[in-house]
Amino acid sequence: MPVALVADSTAQLSVATAADRGITxxxxxVVVDQEVHEEGVDGASPEFVAQALTEHRAVSTSRPVPAVFEELYARLAAEGADEIVSVHISGEMSGTLESAQVAARTAPVPVHVVDTRQVGPATGYAVLSAADVRDAGGSGEEMARAARARAEGASSLFYVDTLEYLRRGGRIGAAAALLGSALSVKPLLTISDGKVATAERVRTSSKALARLADLAVEAAGDAPVDVVVAHLANPERAQGLADVLTERLVDGLEGREVMLSEIxxxxGAHVGPGMVSVCVAPRA
Known part of the structure; x- marks a missing residue:
C-alpha cells in the first residue's frame, strides 16, 4: 500500500465502493438533542436525520477531531503506506479539512490534504479520480492533483424547500433566508468557491425541478459526464429528475446510469427534507 487514500463520509461513497477501491x-x-451519532449505516442515516428534522428536534453536526485523523494516519503508515492522500468536503463548509491538516503536520509519512471546495458526490468523484491515478501507479502528488481537478470541474446544484435549515447551520446568511420566505420563492443553489451561493430563484417547486434539469444539462455541455441525483425524503421528485437527465444527457453519459441516492x-441536516440535488462531473 504505497499510497493510502482517505475520504470523509460526506463524499457519499458506499461501503462497497470504499472497500473495493481501497478508500478509508x-x-x-450528527448531533440530535445533544446525542452524538456517527454518520454511517450503523449510525446516523438520511432517514434518521429527516425524521428528526420533521419532529423539530435539535439537529446539528460536528467534525471529527484532529486526534481521529492522527490515529488513522499513524495506522495507515504502520500498515505500509509511504504516502497518504486525504480528500475532503470544502473547508468553507466544515472544519473537517482543518482537522485533517492539523493531523497531517505530525503524521509519520507525507499527507496530501485536498480541499475539494465541494460537497457530496462532487467530493466523492474527486476521491474516485484519485483512486484511479493510484491504481495506475501514480504518486500522492498526482492523486491530489487529479482530485482537485475533478472537483473544480464538477457542478453541484440543489433545490431546497426552505433556506431555514441552511440559515440555522450558518451555511447561508439570514438575510437570504428571509428574502426567500418573504417572496415565496423556491431557491436553486450551487457551490461557488467552496460556499453555498444562489443560482436562481423560481416561483414553484415544479419550475424549480425543471430549471434544475436545464442547469445540469448546461453544466454538462458536450463532454462525457458522470451524474448523481440525490435527495432527502423526496424520492419521487429525485427519480423524476434522474429520468429527465437520463434522456437529455444520453450522449454524455455514454451508457452510464444517472446515479440516484439519498444525500x-x-x-441533509443542513438542507432539510425535500431537498433534491444534482452533481455533474465531467470525466477526464
Whole structure:
C-alpha cells in the first residue's frame, strides 16, 4: 500500500465502493438533542436525520477531531503506506479539512490534504479520480492533483424547500433566508468557491425541478459526464429528475446510469427534507 487514500463520509461513497477501491472513510457526526451519532449505516442515516428534522428536534453536526485523523494516519503508515492522500468536503463548509491538516503536520509519512471546495458526490468523484491515478501507479502528488481537478470541474446544484435549515447551520446568511420566505420563492443553489451561493430563484417547486434539469444539462455541455441525483425524503421528485437527465444527457453519459441516492446525513441536516440535488462531473 504505497499510497493510502482517505475520504470523509460526506463524499457519499458506499461501503462497497470504499472497500473495493481501497478508500478509508472517516465519519462526521450528527448531533440530535445533544446525542452524538456517527454518520454511517450503523449510525446516523438520511432517514434518521429527516425524521428528526420533521419532529423539530435539535439537529446539528460536528467534525471529527484532529486526534481521529492522527490515529488513522499513524495506522495507515504502520500498515505500509509511504504516502497518504486525504480528500475532503470544502473547508468553507466544515472544519473537517482543518482537522485533517492539523493531523497531517505530525503524521509519520507525507499527507496530501485536498480541499475539494465541494460537497457530496462532487467530493466523492474527486476521491474516485484519485483512486484511479493510484491504481495506475501514480504518486500522492498526482492523486491530489487529479482530485482537485475533478472537483473544480464538477457542478453541484440543489433545490431546497426552505433556506431555514441552511440559515440555522450558518451555511447561508439570514438575510437570504428571509428574502426567500418573504417572496415565496423556491431557491436553486450551487457551490461557488467552496460556499453555498444562489443560482436562481423560481416561483414553484415544479419550475424549480425543471430549471434544475436545464442547469445540469448546461453544466454538462458536450463532454462525457458522470451524474448523481440525490435527495432527502423526496424520492419521487429525485427519480423524476434522474429520468429527465437520463434522456437529455444520453450522449454524455455514454451508457452510464444517472446515479440516484439519498444525500449524506450530515449534509441533509443542513438542507432539510425535500431537498433534491444534482452533481455533474465531467470525466477526464
Amino acid at each position: 472513510v472517516v465519519p462526521l457526526n 449524506s446525513a450530515v449534509l
